[in-house]
Amino acid sequence: MLSLVLPGISQAQNATPPAAPAKPIVFTNFRLFDGKSAALRDGLTMVVDGSSIGQLRQGQPASTDGSTVIDCHGMVMMPGLIDMHWHSLLAALPISTILQADMAFVHLAASAEAERTLMRGFTTVRDAGGPAFALQQAIDAGLISGPRIYPSGAMITTTGGHGDFRALSDFPRSGGQISVTEKEGGSAIADSEDEVRLRVREQFVQRASQIKMVGCGGVSTPRSPLDMLTFTEKQLRAGVETAADWGTYVLVHAYTPEAIQRSLAAGVQCIEHGHLMDDKTAEMMAKNGTWLSIQPFVGEDDVAPVSGPSLARMQEVLAGTNNAYTLARKHGIKTAFGTDLIFSAALATRQGTMLAHLTRWYSAAEALRMATGANGQLLALSGLRNPYPRKLGVLEEGAYADLLLVDGNPLDNLNLIANPDQNLRVIMKDGKIYKNALPV
Known part of the structure; x- marks a missing residue:
């Protein structure tokens, strides 16, 4: 590619x-x-x-x-500024285009969006899932303008989990067959501990700096309700242990208390989203020293338009935002700033607006520290796989x-x-x- x-x-x-x-x-x-x-x-x-x-x-x-x-x-x-939850190849195009277009076009659109991201003042992003390796290489080589990218590679999920965009005609999976989305590096399906280890190692071969795993359903995946659970604790632990073997860490997509608690039990060091967590879960995160990488979604202007079941899930996430940040403050959870703005070039321009949303819960100085120094500390967890070893x-x-x-x-x-x-x-x-x- x-x-x-x-x-x-x-x-x-x-x-x-x-x-x-x-x-x-x-x-x-x-x-x-x-x-x-x-x-x-x-x-x-x-x-x-x-x-x-x-x-x-x-x-x-x-x-x-x-x-x-x-x-x-x-x-x-x-x-x-640092955005800890960015999708470099998903930010600028509608999902229908991404799923149907030639991937060369998707990469070209991503390169143009990378320059715009940098011009918004975001000099570093952690890519939370997608084939961003070539884009990172082109930026680092000085071929194009854009932020530093900490790539996670394909987000690793289960059959039916968030990120499983396969058509029903792709079922049942047999042998070594993989879907187009998997071939292009958007996601990777793993349904056993050994498959988890294999998919994690595949991302590291491509120079991933950390690993993204999916712990529950999501908003944009059509057939994955938020309350479903994906990996077992042992399967999550297989990913955590394999990442540790490579000197880095796992971040897990998890909204619900059940998904977060299972991730904590498996030794996960960073939870993505967490909008539906409860007080007990927040207390556990704080006690474990686990990072919360959450996005300040406060209204429908902050998310891509959705319909059907995805609309109800999106509204559930929006309704949980205030409580999640309130719990994070109450328990002193280590909190990172990210935006997760996807599927719209117009929406991507709201990175700075999303940062300003944080003043609902934090002082401006606290919000800026979160989007700079604190985010830099989380990036440093990539340890031996850190592509940019000086302080950020x-x-x-x-x-x-x-x-x-x-x-x-x-x-x-x-x-x-x-x-x-x-x-x-x-x-x-x-x-x-x-x-x-x-x-x-």
């Missing part, structure tokens, strides 16, 4: 990705949100040398000879030089992030400036 897709990917971009700077970049006259602190810091100078932050110190530099100096005009500098989500010496310059103070008004075209004046990733709209 890579050889078929790459020749056309660069044509989908609006501009050639920038080259690495020939000399260090010195930022002056900015206010710093570092991804860790609750307040801004003033009077600092930052030196970006290559792809990382070489210096971050109080006062003016001793010398700027041989450097490019950028005056930030008193604007707020913050880390690049924070601005400190030695961290990746991923930063945004905001016209206004997002700690006072988080809605500034929802209008990136106007309010994000500088976007830097990996030490390269992808946008500079500072006054001359």
